[in-house]
Amino acid sequence: MIFLHVPKTAGSSMRGILYMNYKKDQIFLAREMWKGNPNFHRLIGEQKKNISLLMGHMPFGLHRNLPPESFEYFTLVRDPIDRIISLYKHIQRFPDHHFAAEMKEHNYTLSDFFNLKLSPAFDNCQVRMLADAMNVPFGEINETHLQTAISNLEKYFPLAGVQDQFDEFIILLAARYQWRIPYYRRMKVNRGRRNSDAEISEGEKSLILNYNKLDEELYKYVKNRFHTTLLNSEPDIEHKLVKFRRRNKWFSRLISLLPNAVSPDA
Secondary structure, three states, rough: EEEEOOOOOOHHHHHHHHHOOHHHHEEEEEHHHHOOHHHHHHHOOOHHHHOEEEEOOOOOOHHOOOOOOOEEEEOOOOOOHHHHHHHHHHHHOOOOOOOOHHHHHHHHHHHHHHHHOOHHHHHOOHHHHHHOOOOOOOOOHHHHHHHHHHHHHHHHHHHHHHHHHHHHHHHHHHHOOOOOOOOOOOOOOOOOOOOHHOOOOHHHHHHHHOOOHHHHHHHHHHHHHHHHHHHHOOOHHHHHHHHHHHHHHHHHHHHHHOOOOOOOOO
């Protein structure tokens, strides 16, 4: 199992579920994607053999460094305007983010990230990750990369979801992989956020869309694909959603009393 975690796509909530359904000594969390996931590449052969679940911020393709066994990827994508705003707010709020110190020092605005080409995470990052195109210069992700991302999805991702249908995605994943506890507590949520369109200017929105056109196409593609999968797999999804959300509400209340019971950022 490989969970390709696109930044700001409910990954912390997802990781909480994964830690409850897989043995911790068989989980590996890949880190520092923009540096090439060095902690993963430091693993020796026997350590790689013990991995049942690989997850984290990483590009498609790390499976090539694992033993030649069967594997499946899954991932979530998100509307690019929502994702970019969430990422910008996250860097502002969390000083442990690798870009937080520089952003605070220079007081970068959202527009600066595009006009100054500060970080490829703001430039079609979802296509970058799924096409394994992390080192492509800012502004140079193109249609070929999008088609590579879609091809990888079709070949290696039996399930790919969209964040705005997170619960439906969890229901599909739990059924496919027989998860015993498919419930979660929302993690790293900015509860004070207003509607995305209401909190940015038209100029900022235009910049986001200009540098994330391919992410927008990818999001629409995955959303349509997911809708088809959902209809074919779960015709009774509305009933299952009511049941799932009722149980998840109680789970979230319980787990909030035990903050160390689940460690999605371990």
